[in-house]
Amino acid sequence: MANPKGSSFLSQIVFILTFSYLGNGFSVDPVEQQRLDKVLKLPGQSFNASFDHYAGYVPVNEEFGRALFYWLIEADEDPDSKPLVLWLNGGPGCSSIAYGEAEEIGPFHIRPDGKTLYLNPYSWNQVANILFLDSPVGVGFSYSNTSSDLLSNGDKRTAADSLAFLLKWLERFPQFKGRDFYITGESYGGHYVPQLSQAIVRYNLATGDKTINLKGYMVGNALTDDFHDHLGVFQFMWAAGLISDQTYKLLNLLCDFQSFIHSSSSCEKMLDIAGEEMGNIDPYSIFTPSCTANVSQSNRLLKKVHAVGHVNEKYDPCTEKHSVVYFNRPEVRKALHVIPAAAPAKWDTCSDLVSSNWKDSPRSVLDIYHELIHHGLPSSIVMTLVLFVLPYKSGDTDAIIPVTSTRYSIDALKLPTITPWHAWYDEGQVGGWTQDYAGLTFVSVRGAGHEVPLHRPKLALTLIKSFLSGSSMPTLKEQVGISDS
Structure with missing residues (x-):
């Protein structure tokens, strides 16, 4: 589906004809x-779904013929009363359908045979309507009629196209107009999520539109x-005993003020x-088994912050396959209404073409955090351990963007502390640690x-429940019903 960049009229005609397929x-x-x-039923689905779901394309630029693929999964109970949550995977170049829906927060997860599905008991559509978006064009089933578009993606156009979408x-x-709306994501979504939030806030201020x-x-x-991402990664790898003292020193020396996106040959x-x-x-989960089908994955994955995933009903490091x-x-x-003429010959979880031709990526988005906090928009950061700001969550066994990196970045924001660092609980067990700042909450998820x-699907569901309700992560006293009075 390649058209000359200048043939805008022809692109529009092809764009319209493509939709007719x-x-x-x-x-x-x-x-x-x-x-x-509306999706009626998926191949390999042996269970009845108690919710409706929809999939298809939305044009975002008719001149060049860009269209983004989405999958909306309504809440399983009373969807009209539930908020709308947008999920964005990163890469850049990775599919939100592949990761967010099929192995993380969506209800339809795939068994190892690649043919049958099972219902995720911890799907986030228990608490919200979930919208998965493959962005930018060239990712998943999203496409452009102008082939050069796939070679010119970047942060700015991704945010603009996502707003248009x-x-x-x-x-x-x-x-869903005027419905409470939240944006969530991970990995390179650390750029996508705040940048799209900024675009929405600026659009609403300029137009007065509250759609x-x-x-x-x-x-x-x-x-x-x-700077803080690299500093935290190297410190985490060294502290976890993954690398030598000498390598740790040279990484800090040769990769100073660089990132996995902006790096030198040394x-x-x-x-x-x-x-x-x-x-x-x-390296995305240092204490769980790796997929032996790819013996060189540590080298490859350290260089790119792809949101690669791995777990099924039981832990399966090859889930991506x-x-x-x-x-x-x-x-x-066919069931998902993918346009045959626009679909890739071979669908993949991430696009090397998109990631290797990325055009713009700012070295920091901390300035965007400051701007959004100024406008009163809360964020949560979640890290593995768990980093949950009302833009941050984090897993504590991730060596790609570890909890140390996120904590350095949060410290750089110099925000006043509202609630000091403390453990949060799930069923009487420590689920992770958290701290509330003015305009931001940091949450780590233990063992993620x-x-x-x-x-940690159950802990993640607890996390999104707290986030959407605007409440703090549960304490031990709350878990056992002890009053603070």
Whole structure:
């Protein structure tokens, strides 16, 4: 589907014709298109779903023929009363369908045969309507009629296209206009989430439009600030005994003020050495088994902050491969209303073409945090351990964007502390640690890797419940019913 960049009229014609190939039909009436986008049943689904879900395309640029693929999964009970949560995976170049839906927070998870599904008991659609977006074009089933678009993606256009998507998507789903809206994501989503939040806030201020009623945002194990990300990664690897003293010193020397996106050849060489010293472990979750199908993954993964995932009903380090099998099946594509003429010949979880041709990536998004906090928009950061600001969550066994990196970045914001560092609990056990700042909450999830909902799904569900309710993470006293009075 490649058109010359200058042939805008031809691109528009092809764009319209492409939509006519939709197996579910195409309507110029956006609300009628909502009906056509409804997914009836998925191949391999042996259970009845108590909720409706929809999938399809939304055009974001008709001149070049860019369209983004979405999958909306309504709340399983009383969806009209529940908020709308957008989920964004990172990469850059990784699919939110592949990771967010199929192995993290979505209800439809894939078994190892790549053909059958099971219902995720900890799906976030228990508490919200979940919207998964493959962004930018070239990721998942999202596409452009202008081939050069796939070679010119970057942070700025991704945010602009995602805003255009939301405005047009809400015309198709008017029942969500003005609904409480939250943005969540992980990894390179540490750029996507605050940048899109900023674009929405600025759009609302400029137009007075409240169609997108943004209430907050949350990011997990997020790429945030080049200097602090690198500083924290190297310190974590050294403290965890993954690398030698000498390698630790040289990493700090040669990779100073750089990131996995902006790095030098000397830094790259030290990352290779670090990968060799770490051995064949999964750096996204250092204490769980790695996928033996890829013995060189430590070297590869250290260089790119892809949101690679791994767990099924029982821990399966090769879960990503199951998604590749499932979403390449023609009957699956048909059920999800994928346009045959626009679909990639081979669907993959992440696009190397997109990531290797990324055009703009700021070295820090801390300035955006300051701007959003100034406008009163809360954030939560979650890290593995768990980092949960009302933009931050974090897993504590992630060596890619570890809890140390996030804590350095939060310290750099110099925000006043509201509630000091303390443990939070789930069923009487420590689920992680948390601290509330003015405008931000940091949460770590105990024992989680890079993808918190994958490794600790029950704790992640507790996390999103607290986030959406605007409450602090549960304490031991709350768990056992002891009053503070």
